[in-house]
Amino acid sequence: xxxxxxxxxxxxxxxxxxxxxxxxxxxxxxxxxxxxxxxxxxxxxxxxxxxxxxxxxxxxxxxxxxxxxxxxxxxxxxxxxxxxxxxxxxxxxxxxxxxxxxxxxxxxxxxxxxxxxxxxxxxxxxxxxxxxxxxxxxxxxxxxxxxxxxxxxxxxxxxxxxxxxxxxxxxxxxxxxxxxxxxxxxxxxxxxxxxxxxxxxxxxxxxxxxxxxxxxxxxxxxxxxxxxxxxxxxxxxxxxxxxxxxxxxxxxxxxxxxxxxxxxxxxxxxxxxxxxxxxxxxxxxxxxxxxxxxxxxxxxxxxxxxxxxxxxxxxxxxxxxxxxxxxxxxxxxxxxxxxxxxxxxxxxxxxxxxxxxxxxxxxxxxxxxxxxxxxxxxxxxxxxxxxxxxxxxxxxxxxxxxxxxxxxxxxxxxxxxxxxxxxxxxxxxxxxxxxxxxxxxxxxxxxxxxxxxxxxxxxxxxxxxxxxxxxxxxxxxxxxxxxxxxx
Amino acid sequence: xxxxxxxxxxxxxxxxxxxxxxxxxxxxxxxxxxxxxxxxxxxxxxxxxxxxxxxxxxxxxxxxxxxxxxxxxxxxxxxxxxxxxxxxxxxxxxxxxxxxxxxxxxxxxxxxxxxxxxxxxxxxxxxxxxxxxxxxxxxxxxxxxxxxxxxxxxxxxxxxxxxxxxxxxxxxxxxxxxxxxxxxxxxxxxxxxxxxxxxxxxxxxxxxxxxxxxxxxxxxxxxxxxxxxxxxxxxx
Numbered sequence: 001x002x003x004x005x006x007x008x009x010x011x012x013x014x015x016x017x018x019x020x021x022x023x024x025x026x027x028x029x030x031x032x033x034x035x036x037x038x039x040x041x042x043x044x045x046x047x048x049x050x051x052x053x054x055x056x057x058x059x060x061x062x063x064x065x066x067x068x069x070x071x072x073x074x075x076x077x078x079x080x081x082x083x084x085x086x087x088x089x090x091x092x093x094x095x096x097x098x099x100x101x102x103x104x105x106x107x108x109x110x111x112x113x114x115x116x117x118x119x120x121x122x123x124x125x126x127x128x129x130x131x132x133x134x135x136x137x138x139x140x141x142x143x144x145x146x147x148x149x150x151x152x153x154x155x156x157x158x159x160x161x162x163x164x165x166x167x168x169x170x171x172x173x174x175x176x177x178x179x180x181x182x183x184x185x186x187x188x189x190x191x192x193x194x195x196x197x198x199x200x201x202x203x204x205x206x207x208x209x210x211x212x213x214x215x216x217x218x219x220x221x222x223x224x225x226x227x228x229x230x231x232x233x234x235x236x237x238x239x240x241x242x243x244x245x246x247x248x249x250x251x252x253x254x255x256x257x258x259x260x261x262x263x264x265x266x267x268x269x270x271x272x273x274x275x276x277x278x279x280x281x282x283x284x285x286x287x288x289x290x291x292x293x294x295x296x297x298x299x300x301x302x303x304x305x306x307x308x309x310x311x312x313x314x315x316x317x318x319x320x321x322x323x324x325x326x327x328x329x330x331x332x333x334x335x336x337x338x339x340x341x342x343x344x345x346x347x348x349x350x351x352x353x354x355x356x357x358x359x360x361x362x363x364x365x366x367x368x369x370x371x372x373x374x375x376x377x378x379x380x381x382x383x384x385x386x387x388x389x390x391x392x393x394x395x396x397x398x399x400x401x402x403x404x405x406x407x408x409x410x411x412x413x414x415x416x417x418x419x420x421x422x423x424x425x426x427x428x429x430x431x432x433x434x435x436x437x438x439x440x441x442x443x444x445x446x447x448x449x450x451x452x453x454x455x456x457x458x459x460x461x462x463x464x465x466x467x468x469x470x471x472x473x474x475x476x477x478x479x480x481x482x483x484x485x486x487x
Numbered sequence: 488x489x490x491x492x493x494x495x496x497x498x499x500x501x502x503x504x505x506x507x508x509x510x511x512x513x514x515x516x517x518x519x520x521x522x523x524x525x526x527x528x529x530x531x532x533x534x535x536x537x538x539x540x541x542x543x544x545x546x547x548x549x550x551x552x553x554x555x556x557x558x559x560x561x562x563x564x565x566x567x568x569x570x571x572x573x574x575x576x577x578x579x580x581x582x583x584x585x586x587x588x589x590x591x592x593x594x595x596x597x598x599x600x601x602x603x604x605x606x607x608x609x610x611x612x613x614x615x616x617x618x619x620x621x622x623x624x625x626x627x628x629x630x631x632x633x634x635x636x637x638x639x640x641x642x643x644x645x646x647x648x649x650x651x652x653x654x655x656x657x658x659x660x661x662x663x664x665x666x667x668x669x670x671x672x673x674x675x676x677x678x679x680x681x682x683x684x685x686x687x688x689x690x691x692x693x694x695x696x697x698x699x700x701x702x703x704x705x706x707x708x709x710x711x712x713x714x715x716x717x718x719x720x721x722x723x
Contacts (some may be wrong), residue, residue, distance in 0.1 A: 143489060165524050248613040253581035268588035272577065279576040279615070330677070340573050342582075346589050347558045405701035480539055 005105065006113050012096045021125075032419060034129040041133025043062035049141045058212065061151075062202055063210040068127075068155040072162020074357045075122050076170070079122060100240075101128075112235050129155055157208035157223045164230025171237035180235075183214070186369070216308040249279065269348065269356035273334065280337040286330050286364060315443060316382045317454065318390030320373045324396025325429065327365045331404045332412040334360055340481040351476040354405050358469075361401050369393045385443065388454055392436050394456035402465040409476045432461045488515045489548075490639050490670045491536060496545030498531055505531040507694045508545065512686075513672055518665045520685035522717055527571045527643065528676040530569050530692040533643045537566050550639045557613075561592070565632035569643040571624035573616040579603070579627050580612040583634060590635040602630035605660075606653065622648040629657060640664070642673040646680060658684060682713040690720045697721065 008031065021030045097114050100107040138148045165187070172180040192198045203210030207223035210216075252275045260267035277283055334357055373393050377386045408415040408424055415421045419477035435457045442450035491513035498506040506528045513519045513521055520662065524528050534540045536549050538557025548562035573582045580599065587595035603609050606626040611619060616627065625648045632640060640661070646654045658680060661671055665686075675681050682702070689699040698705050698720040705716050 214597050247615050247618050249578050249615055251578065251580060251613065253577060257584070265589075271572065271588075272581075272585055275581065338575055340574070341552040341568075341570075342562055342570040342631075345537065345561065345628075346586060347561035347567050348589055349558060443531065478541075 006109065009096060009105075009110060009113045010117055013114060014121060016096050017121050020342065030417075031419075034125055037126050038129040038133040041130045042136040045134045045137025046140060048137060061209060061212050064151065065158040065206055067160040068158035068204060068208075069095060071122075071126075072164075073166040074158040074162075075118055075159075076163035076166035084420075096451070107240050107476040108235050108238050111238050112231075115163075115167065115231055115235065119160060123156060127152070127159060131155070153220070154208035154211050154223075157220065159208060160209065160227035161206070161223060161230070164227045164234065167234035169236070171234040174239060175237050221231060252278065263359070265352070266356050266359060266477050268472075269353055270359055273353075273360050276337045277334060282333055282337055286333045287368065301480070315440055316373060316377045316380055316385050316389040317392055317440035317443060317450075318437055319376045320369075320391075320393035321396055321433060321440060322392045323369045323372055324365075324436075325400055325433050327369075327397045327400045328363065328412075328416075328429075330365050330368075331357070331361050331401055332416070334364075335408075335410050335412045342481075344481050349473075349477045350410060350479040350481060351473045353471055354409055354476050355480070356402055357410070358405055361405075362397070365397045365401070366394070368466050369397060370478050388443075388451060391458050392440070392454060395462050396433065396436065398465045399461035400429055400430065405472060406468050406475060409479065410481070432457050489513065490515045490521075491547070491549055491672060492550070493532070493536070493547040494545050494557060496535060496542045496547060498528075498535065498542050500531075504712075505694055506535075506542070507692070509694070509696055510545075511699060513670060515670050516665060516668055517669045518661070518684050518686045519673065520681040520688040521672070522676070522678065522681065522688060522713075523674075523691035524721055527691045529691055530643055532691070533569075533641055533672075533674055537561065537641055549641075550637075551717075563637065564639045564641055565635065565637040567625075567628050567632045567640075567642045567645045568609065571621060571628045571648070573619075573624055573627050573631070576615060577619040577658055578613050578615055579608055579619065579623075582616060582627060583630060586631045586634055592635050598634050602634055605656070606630055622649075622650060622653075625649055626653065633660075638668070638671045640672070642671060642675075642712060644675055645673060646675065646677055654680070678713045678717060688713070690717060692721045 018030070021033075067208075097110060100110055129146065134151065135148045138145060138178060169180060169183060169187075172183050177326040190200075190205055194202050194205050201210070201213070203213050203219070207226060209220050210218035211223070253271055256274050257267055257271040260270050263270060277286070281340055340353060370390065370393070374386065375387045377383050377389060383388075403425060404412060407421050407428075416425065436454060439457065441451045442453065489512045491511075493509055493511045494689070495507055495508045495510055496506055497504070509528070519531050521532065531540075535542050535554065536547075536550075537679060538554050538560035539556065549560045552559035552563055554560065568656065573579075574585070577585065581602075583599045583602065584595060586592075587598065592598055597660065603612060606629070608623065608626055608630075611623055616624060625645075629645060632642070636705070645657065645661075649657065659675075662684060665671055665684075671684075673685070687699075687701050688705060690697050690705070695713070698716070702713065703709075705720075707719070
């Protein structure tokens with residue numbers, strides 16, 4: 001096949017990707033996103049001399065490359081998407097990737113084009129704005145633009161390595177569980193040889209980082225070769241023919257419904273949500289969504305301690321308030337499973353499903369956050385502060401759930417990309433969160449004032465949550481169930 | 488006694504007019520067929536009748552409930568939408584259990600067994616909907632529309648993806664349903680089936696009703712096929 005059709009497929013896929021983003025984020029949101037990335041990166045680079053001043057350059061580089069690698073890992077899970085498209089199990093969404101079903105073109109070829117498209121798209125959409133933003137603050141940190149350019153190149157290679165790894169793993173997953181297990185084991189051993197064994201330097205595994213050890217171009221060439229090799233292996237592992245499995249499942253709905261019968265009308269919808277959460281494999285990501293930001297907090301504490309030489313200590317009240325705020329990730333995940341179009345023909349409104357989702361949200365967040373806060377209280381030896389910490393966690397969880405459901409309904413993932421909705425969300429949620437966090441910082445020096453502030457803010461947001469929760473019916477009853485929010 | 492009334496209904500989508508002052512009435516016990524070319528406004532009208540979307544102007548009722556109360560409309564009717572969309576992660580059995588629970592069906596197990604049997608889906612009871620074939624999903628959508636025994640069925644291409652055996656079974660069931668006093672409002676492109684079933688028809692083109700009446704009334708001459716009637720009205 002000449003290159004012509006591949007170029008056309010590439011162009012079609014680029015258009016498709018752009019329109020898909022537009023359907024999720026709206027025209028303004030998708031245009032603004034690279035600008036937001038640029039501004040964020042510029043801000044970070046301008047503040048870097050202050051925050052990163054005391055940190056060894058190689059550690060900063062390690063963080064940057066790990067970030068790029070992680071982003072690539074996220075983008076590269078496309079093999080799985082390929083399988084979903086080919087077996088027509090992606091719901092109402094059909095993609096150019098599915099053309100081998102009908103046209104005389106090999107799936108591996110189309111998948112290769114899809115891979116290149118994703119790399120180009122994400123580089124244009126996020127990595128280039130990120131590098132340009134970094135260039136803004138570079139002169140202040142005494143870093144030349146040439147170095148920023150080199151950093152952009154190695155970050156890009158780390159991104160491509162991440163894409164290659166996750167693409168290969170997703171392709172192996174489709175081919176054979178044993179192969180996937182072997183590759184995971186190999187990957188685990190490689191990582192273990194760096195951490196904790198210390199047999200290899202991080203740059204000897206993450207080759208783009210290795211370039212910075214001695215500015216040896218061989219690292220650049222070999223990392224490009226590894227990224228290509230990984231992607232080629234992934235493409236070769238893809239099947240040309242897919243057969244959709246027909247999976248039977250143990251009945252869950254009726255037993256769950258039986259346990260929820262006291263909830264009346266909401267019981268059926270809640271049982272459906274719970275079954276989908278379990279079968280959709282989202283329970284793990286929901287918990288991970290709670291844990292991942294806490295790792296970020298840990299990293300922040302580490303950065304501030306290492307960078308500014310200031311030891312920061314967060315008490316259990318701080319963590320309580322913060323974990324309450326993180327409830328937004330849980331609400332977002334439980335909206336990520338099913339567009340519920342089926343319910344358009346049943347006597348059920350979007351508002352009913354929003355209320356069922358909220359019940360599930362409260363059940364998940366209260367149980368996880370309570371365990372988390374109590375655990376931190378024990379670890380920090382702050383059992384005396386547990387009452388306030390649980391209050392901060394509980395009130396923020398309720399308030400964040402109320403605000404998020406009011407502003408985004410069943411379309412949290414897409415609507416939070418809308419600048420207007422995001423601004424409203426921030427205006428509602430950030431001030432009370434800041435007040436709770438300030439109260440947590442005051443506890444050591446002015447415990448009574450801190451407790452009064454905390455109790456006052458918690459009471460205020462709990463009271464504010466009531467009318468918001470009551471308004472959900474009128475807010476969402478006129479909407480229809482759909483993939484994107486098109487009321 | 489009318490079970491569907493549509494009075495001067497108009498609807499636009501982002502500046503594109505889908506319906507122009509459409510008016511029609513469907514009486515109890517009728518098998519009413521709505522035909523039209525692709526994009527003529529059939530599905531839009533069905534979505535208005537089911538309360539799924541509102542109209543820009545005009546008014547009407549479905550099964551005696553005003554469209555301003557879509558929940559009541561949905562409670563009173565059985566609906567098969569244009570696309571088959573049962574919940575991805577529920578099994579066929581669980582989907583019908585959900586429908587029975589929402590609709591307050593008294594004897595869910597019996598009804599589910601009855602409809603699974605009717606559609607030959609017993610072996611697929613415990614298969615996730617995402618793994619069912621299109622035809623099996625369509626059968627499930629039909630079962631979900633029929634399971635609570637509604638008096639009015641709103642069907643948008645109900646025979647799509649069904650094999651000839653089940654097209655016949657559904658056809659016979661719908662005929663018996665109307666003979667028993669039920670009412671069917673159906674959109675379809677399969678004019679042969681419509682010709683055998685419908686007691687009254689309307690043809691819609693570019694958002695306007697261009698012909699309406701019993702089969703004899705819309706025929707120009709005795710024996711004129713419905714397909715010819717359709718072509719004549721649309722091409723005119």
